[in-house]
Amino acid sequence: MNFQIPKDEYTGKINTLKLGKDKTEVLVGGESVLPFYSFDGETSNKPAIALDVFDMTPTNWPEYLLNYFKDVADDPIKWAKKCIEEFGADAICLHLTKINPEMGSMTPEEAGELVKSIREAIDKPLIVYADAPLEIVAEVMKKVSEKNSESNILLGWVEEDNYKTLAASTIGYKNNLIALDPLDVNIAKQINILLTQLGLSADRIAMDPSSSGLGYGIEYCFSAMERLKIAALLQDDKMTQMPIINNIAAEIWKVKEVKESEEAYPEWGNLEERGINWETISAMCMLLSGSNIITMRHPKAVKLIKEIISELL
């Protein structure tokens, strides 16, 4: 008798989220097995690597990282193009920082126009995160959605306290929405229930479980995401079947392990290598626990991750 590889039974399936439209369209999610369990069934769309782009030159990036983008860092359009053309980004994650009154004076109107101009200039889908307080996020994102209607951009973010206004405009302008939860399966479900009850289609939602980087509680994120995927796939829990986005680059690139010099910590080894490894391992952890979209920054880490993904899938 031949040996038969035992297969797990899955009852649920992750929703397929459409990012972008027509020539820029990228699909994420859609799998009916746990991450990379290709031996069990359909792994469907590959995870998407979204490269970070900012609306102003970042001031807190380590120099060795910023060096790759120095020539384009003051122009988000050029920056986005470089990420796609040179570094193989599957998507662009634009961070709006100047909308935060502490950082700049960009109006919601201007933010909407900026997003539009980038979207029109690139051939990959766009994810937009607002790095600002809750009240401002909803205002800005409403405008961004309005100016970029029916383009399937992914808008970040809503949580329990601000979901109503932004969800309504996302429905109206036919875009996608990121639901943020504080690393809690129940709260993630609760926001999804609230959003879908308002009429936002479940396949227009991505979940951001507020991940953290290696060494800063990544194992906690791992198990929270694992629980979400198990509920979605094995228990067919519809309210956990949204693809997961991990905005993890911001978490990785602020820790001392990617910033402290070799002189200060000789035993830690070469700084840039350390940074690349830190980002690669963090990203891989997220992917293994079920990430469908992940934000990254260092081109070499991106290359490594893309290689690993294509070898595994």
Add this chain to the structure above:
Amino acid sequence: MLDKKHFSVKLLPSEKIIKVPQNYNLRQAILDGGIDIESACGGVGTCGRCKVQVKSGRIYSKRNKFIKGKEKEDGYVLSCLSKVRSDAVIFILEKKKVRAKIEEGKFEIDKNKIYSGINTDELAAVEIKPWIIKERINVEKPTLDYNTSDLYRLNKSLKTTLNLNDVLVPLNVIKKLPHLLRENNWEIAITLDKSANTMINIQPHNKEKKCFGFALDIGTTTLVLQLVDLETGEIIGYASEYNPQIRFGEDIINRIVYSTKSGGLNRLREAVIGSINDMILRLLTNSNIDEEDVVSMVIAGNSTMMHLFYGVPPKFIREMPYVTVTNKFLNTCVDELGLKYIKNVKVYNIEGVASYLGGDITSGVLAVNMSKREELTLFIDLGTNGELVVGNCEWMMGCSCSAGPAFEGGGVRCGIRAIDGAIEKVFIDQSTYKCFFKVIGGGEPIGICGSGLIDLIGEMFLKGVIDRKGKFNTDIENPYLKCTDNDYRYIITNAENSGTGEDIFISEVDIDNLIRAKAAVYSGIKTLLEDVELKIIDIDKVYVAGGLGKNINIQNAIIIGMLPDINTNKYVFLGNTSVKGAYLCLLSEDKYKYTSEIAKNITYIELSASIKFMDRYIAGLFLPYTDLKEFPSVDLFYSP
């Protein structure tokens, strides 16, 4: 210390003046002045309720998040964070909460229906077999030929007439003996504790043979006292009052924290003893019963309340690994405890199980009789600390889930206990969002009690006034939703139609507190049942106890996700089972002894160490529950 400066603080509107040393805490000064000032946090600056206005004088106050802008300019401070630095005049805002009235009344004993709505089949049968007895006795007169001691002759009579050997006669009785015997021609009435074989009191023989006892429930939020005729079992009088310790903190944890402060333990003890004394006096006066005829008192209360009542430090109940000093206190005499108006009364307490499963629950288990039944029973006591016991005659397991005082009216601005004037039932009209309600005792409402709050949350949720998260739906045209200072309130009835002259309303903060409470209860039920590998459908009967008001609508309790979604026929609501158990013990020595057996037979599970409990609690912060599959029947009523 001697030359430390003292200042006088004038408290408005009462105009009371108190002297305090420099840097004295202002909130403490107000409490010293005999004024109840609201404080849920026990005076650590986290609840923002002890706000007062400084009219004049130098008051040093720490910065806090509750007072800013105009209020700060107007001299408002949080009294708990303030120190007195000069003579001062302080204005204390009028208390929003209506002070509860004492309820009084006579209860008729009905053979079949001893307790409101519950027949004897469902409760432990009342079997009157008191162990404190009163008997008349003749003592032989001494003569020159028969010159034994008074006590010897008393003991001899006890043996010959009552067949009692070696009765212990304490000094306080012996002191009265010589004169009483001679003044009453050698015939006296004795009060005897049969179980301890101890004489409690002696009185003139012409006194009536009647004797009475008190059953007392010391709850975190509510005190209940019953005056009982020990011969007939008749409840002569009944009184209930808020636990005055509330002003030192609304829940157990805050009370324990307060008890660790200097003089805190004694203040807490004196507060509760004072209120019990008031209730005793009132009941005795109203019923015309001679204090000498009261012979015993049985107390049930949670472990912290018992520690505070006896003046024993409860500090370690709160600290890992959460242990009590004792679960059973020695039976003592009232005089030692500071109880007034009754003398020579023995005070008995019902044994508790663990730190967070006290004698009130043992008492409740006795009252619902679950330890004698074969059917699988779940007993839920919805007090400030929700407690649960599951099991039957073969085994019992219990746990506690801190629900907070919301269902007893605490932590909810217009919440009150189930007393006359409390809204007990609520209905909301779908088209106009107007709230209709029923008030206990008729008349104008003065607040809303637990059963009313459960109805209200359920109705608001079903009618779309709030969303699943308990937030007001501001997109609908709801004329009863008012917004002041970014604080939304749903008006149940306006000031003109309320008994308090103010709006009766519910705010988002109130709803939040209620949702937390119901989440804790449901999470506790789920975790307890799972620990014993039972499903909720395996339960034959669910007994719900607590001071929520007897007209609790079980269906609405299910709709808000507080109680499991099973056939409502399985539920029985019982009211305060703690005092019922104490009442039973008062009447029967066997039952009193049996409570210690119950306490030892309940296995306690500590939920504060349970990750699952916390996880389900978060899942419970949603209406009805995050996993909607657990509440299939709610869908029948709900269409968003």
